[in-house]
Amino acid sequence: MAGRCTTRADRAGARPGGARLDEPSAEHAGAPRDLIAVPAALATAVSTTGVAAVLAVEVLVPGGWGAAAWVPLVAGLLLGLPHGAVDHLLPSYRLHWRPVGLLAFAAGYAALAALAWAVFTAAPGPGLLVFVLVSAWHFGTGETAFADLRAGGVPVPRPIAASVLGALVLLVPLARGSSEVAAISAAVVPGWDGQLPGAVRVAVLAVVLPAAVLLAGVSAARRRWLEAGEVLLLLALVLVVPPAAAFGTWFGTWHAVRHVARVVAEDPAGAADLRAGRLAPSLRRFAVAAAAPTVAVLVVLTLLWSAADGWRGFVAAYLPLLAALTVPHVLVVAWLDRSAAQAGSRRMGTCGMPSST
Numbered sequence: 001m002a003g004r005c006t007t008r009a010d011r012a013g014a015r016p017g018g019a020r021l022d023e024p025s026a027e028h029a030g031a032p033r034d035l036i037a038v039p040a041a042l043a044t045a046v047s048t049t050g051v052a053a054v055l056a057v058e059v060l061v062p063g064g065w066g067a068a069a070w071v072p073l074v075a076g077l078l079l080g081l082p083h084g085a086v087d088h089l090l091p092s093y094r095l096h097w098r099p100v101g102l103l104a105f106a107a108g109y110a111a112l113a114a115l116a117w118a119v120f121t122a123a124p125g126p127g128l129l130v131f132v133l134v135s136a137w138h139f140g141t142g143e144t145a146f147a148d149l150r151a152g153g154v155p156v157p158r159p160i161a162a163s164v165l166g167a168l169v170l171l172v173p174l175a176r177g178s179s180e181v182a183a184i185s186a187a188v189v190p191g192w193d194g195q196l197p198g199a200v201r202v203a204v205l206a207v208v209l210p211a212a213v214l215l216a217g218v219s220a221a222r223r224r225w226l227e228a229g230e231v232l233l234l235l236a237l238v239l240v241v242p243p244a245a246a247f248g249t250w251f252g253t254w255h256a257v258r259h260v261a262r263v264v265a266e267d268p269a270g271a272a273d274l275r276a277g278r279l280a281p282s283l284r285r286f287a288v289a290a291a292a293p294t295v296a297v298l299v300v301l302t303l304l305w306s307a308a309d310g311w312r313g314f315v316a317a318y319l320p321l322l323a324a325l326t327v328p329h330v331l332v333v334a335w336l337d338r339s340a341a342q343a344g345s346r347r348m349g350t351c352g353m354p355s356s357t
C-alpha cells in the first residue's frame with residue numbers, strides 16, 4: 001500500500017476528515033463519486049442478484065440447468081448487447097463531439113470492426129485465441145475500473161487483479177469445457193473439434209483458481225469486503241454453473257450492467273438528477289440513446305438466427321461478429337479508463353491511488 005503523501009488538493013486542504021490517500025477518494029474520481037454512486041449501487045445489486053439467481057437454480061433445482069444451459073448463454077449475449085451499442089456516447093459526453101465528429105467516429109468504428117471481422121474469418125484459429133485473450137483483459141480491467149470508481153477513486157491500472165478476474169470469468173469456463181463450449185468453438189474454427197488440450201486446461205485451472213482465492217484474501221485484508229465477496233461469488237459461478245451458462249450470466253448481468261452504470265454516470269445532462277439521487281431520468285435517456293443501435297444489431301442477429309441451424313449455429317455466427325465489434329469497443333473503453341484516470345490525477349496528483357494488486 002502507498003504511504004501518506006501530499007498532493008495538490010491535499011495541500012489545499014481539499015480532503016475532509018484526513019482520509020488516507022491509498023483509499024479511493026471522492027475528489028479523485030473521473031466520473032465523480034456523487035455521479036457514479038447511485039448507478040454503481042444499482043449495477044452491483046443487479047449483477048450480484050443475477051449471478052446468485054443463476055447459481056441458486058443450479059444448486060436448488062433438481063438437475064440444475066442441465067440441457068437448458070444454453071438459455072443463460074444466449075440470454076446473456078443478448079442482454080449484453082446495449083453495453084457496446086452506446087460506445088458513441090462516451091466521446092460525445094467527454095469530448096462534446098458534434099454530429100460530424102460522431103459520424104467520423106461511427107465510420108472509424110465500423111471500419112475497424114469490418115477489418116477485425118475480415119481478419120477473424122480469414123484466420124479463425126489465431127483470431128479466436130486473440131479474441132479470448134483480449135476479452136479476458138477487457139473483462140478484468142472493466143471490473144477493476146468499476147470497483148475503483150464505486151469506491152470513490154479513479155480507475156488506476158491493477159494488472160494483476162484484472163488478469164485474475166478476466167481469467168476467472170472467461171478462461172475458467174473455457175478450461176472446464178462442456179459439450180456446448182466445444183460445439184461452438186468447433187463451429188467457429190473449421191477443422192477443430194473444439195477441445196482444448198488437457199495440459200492447457202489443467203494449467204489454467206491450477207493457476208487461476210488459487211490466484212482468485214488469493215485475490216479475495218488480499219481484498220479482504222485491505223478491507224475491500226465487497227470486492228472480496230464478489231470474487232468468491234464469481235468463483236462459485238464459474239465452478240458450479242455449467243460453463244456456457246456461467247459465461248452468459250457474467251456477460252449479461254455483470255460486465256454489461258456495470259459498464260452501463262459507468263456510461264450513465266458520464267452523461268452530463270443527467271448530472272443534476274444523479275447528484276440528487278434520481279436515476280430514472282438518466283436511465284430513460286440511456287434507453288433512448290441505446291435503442292436505435294440495439295435494434296440495428298438485433299435485426300442482424302434475427303437474420304443470423306433464422307439462417308442458423310439451432311442455437312449452436314447462431315452463437316457460432318454471432319461470435320465472429322462479437323469479436324469484430326469487440327476491437328473498437330475495447331479501444332473506446334480503454335480510452336475512457338485513461339481519460340478518467342487523467343481527469344482524476346489532474347484534480348489530485350497521482351499519489352493517492354488504490355493499491356495496485
Ligand SMILES: CC1=C(/C=C/C(C)=C/C=C/C(C)=C/C=O)C(C)(C)CCC1
Nearest residue numbers: 131132135138181184185247322326329
Ligand atoms: C470462445 C467461446 C466463447 C467466448 C466468448 C467471448 C470471448 C466473448 C467476449 C465478449 C466481449 C469481449 C464483449 C465485449 O464486451 C463462449 C461464448 C464463452 C463459449 C464458446 C466458446
Ligand SMILES: [Fe+2]
Nearest residue numbers: 083138259329
Ligand atoms: Fe465490454
